[in-house]
Amino acid sequence: MTQVTEHGGGVWSLRVPIPDNPLGHTLVHVLDTDRGPVLVDTGWDDPASWDELTSGLAALGLSVREIHGVVITHHHPDHHGLSGRVREESGAWIAMHAADTAVVRRTREAEPGTWFDYLARKLATVGAPEDHIAPLRAARASGRMRTLPGLRSALPDREIVPGELLDLAGRRLRAIWTPGHTPGHVCLHLEEEHPSRLPGHGRLFSGDHLLPGISPHIGLYEDPDDATAADPLGDYLDSLERIGRLGVAEVLPAHQYAFTDAAGRVRELLDHHEERLTGLLGLLAVPLTPWQLAERMEWNRPWDQIPYGSRNIAVSEAEAHLRRLVKLGRAEPVAGTDPVTYIAV
Template identity: 80%
Template sequence: MTTQVTDHRGGVWSIAVPIPDNPLGHTLVHLLETDRGPVLIDTGWDDPDSWDTLVAGVAACGFALTDIHGVLITHHHPDHHGLSAKVREASGAWIAMHAADTAVVRRTREAEPGRWLDYLIAKLTTAGAPDDHLAPLREARAKGSGRKLPGRRAALPDREIDPGELLDLPGRRVRAIWTPGHTPGHVCLHLEEDHPSGLPQGFGRLFSGDHLLPGITPHIGLYEDPDDDGGQATDPLGDYLDSLERIGRLAPAEVLPAHQHAFTDAEGRVRELIAHHEDRLAGLRALLREPRTPWQLAVAMEWNRPWEQIPYGSRNIAVSEAEAHLRRLVKQGYVEVVTGSDPVRYQAV
């Protein structure tokens, strides 16, 4: 096992923790030294090799896992939060997360799998998914089986990360910035200290999780409670774009993301991502000159591979992303639901 550890100087390290069978390759778990002991930012996927890599990585930073004082979770996804329970069990560390993502973790842990299957079947049916896509889900439901949702073994946090909070990390100034979009409770963490390399542009370093990545556009989908029959429709893409603008104004000297590599010019990367989504929304308005279901829109959208090569489960994620873009267009007044359509269709105004 090769452990890839990077010393970012000033008591900041990153450990590349592998994600099994995933093209992303690994999650960059960051270790931040404090006067009370090291704190982890994210933990990695719940997998034996990932665990061994994390333990070896902490050792390479000069600490034992039992030294870990706390864990800050940028968001609830299993490649970030998966090993949190094992870290807490081994070290006694506290675990902190934004309340909106803690609610998702609680729903996942408590959910009866059949309830989620019912919800997914209903959502995909309304979105216009074809019978050959729905058939395996209906068969699983008829058998009384249900896919185990990832993250069931992840810990329920025992602390909340409040937006704008200066975190209780002795000897450090780390401020929480709520950046919803990729998940409802995603947070970035701003290390409000001069950069150890004295970079002239920007201030401090930003642990950006999945919010801001150097070469990847994060997935923006829907996170809704299957037991919530009413309530106002969310606008995760709008939330994400607003969050990006806040990070652009923050102008950190360096960004330490959870995937790929550290980078500078956060403002430039924010501009690229905003432009990407503006172009995509304009392209979807053109596609919606003729009425389409969310499924038909997802099939017509441009992805990193042809639709025929997108795996079964990833198609559900693609439809969720299409629906998030539709929500934005509806809110902007560019698109509306075709009255009486079943499955639901949308059309440009």
């Protein structure tokens, strides 16, 4: 596929690869402004990804040194990873929602081993078998604590304020807070007539919130110091409905491809999650730990074929669904169980 796609009206997308990931690439968007080009996301911090980003810009007649600013939809490394290097080369500002900036700061400032200890405790709490937790304990003991994605992510120097227009000369780009995939995920509404005059109100840089063919991962918001029982899936569903009401002409996501009928895609995703929650109630006819629930949930491959790291992501998603069911009064923890089990009510 073509590395650079022109979307009209001073907007382009660049395909920046994600190493060893089935998603394949991040779509980094370039937005022309009166003060110079601005990037929406940057891609993974990897030499090959950097080469693709710079060659994509060169195909547009641009250099990284000309980048004026970087707007980050969320803190994940396939979106925020290269922003620090872009800033080093260009002096560009970096903007992010405060909730995700807090995640970046917490990750950068965490004491060595904090995340390994936290994940080991968390996995034990959800009922993971000891042979799954053992590699984390071994990594902690060996001192291999500075290899996790995100530890080199740049600290943003501007805050994206929901509902406000970003300071982009000659453009109308409004931030919409869409928590769920991360606590500070934002979509960016380009409130300008579509260059092809498609019906609807402008275009939407949707990050990972709204994708044409897949549902984004919705897991627990990870914070070792916060015992608050957040409801990420509830946040995501509420955010979806908010986006569905915008009536945008076209969606420019960070993965896959641009598409129209945002409202129709929102309805599909809302229906998908309701069907999934209903299916989980069937599994919870008997008490299950979050780990046991994850083992029984439907994924893109059988549980015994899911890689180690992906199992951690899957069980976090199972926990997020359990949180939602408990909040809705459709499931409850079984008193006296350790690790705690849940049952449908």
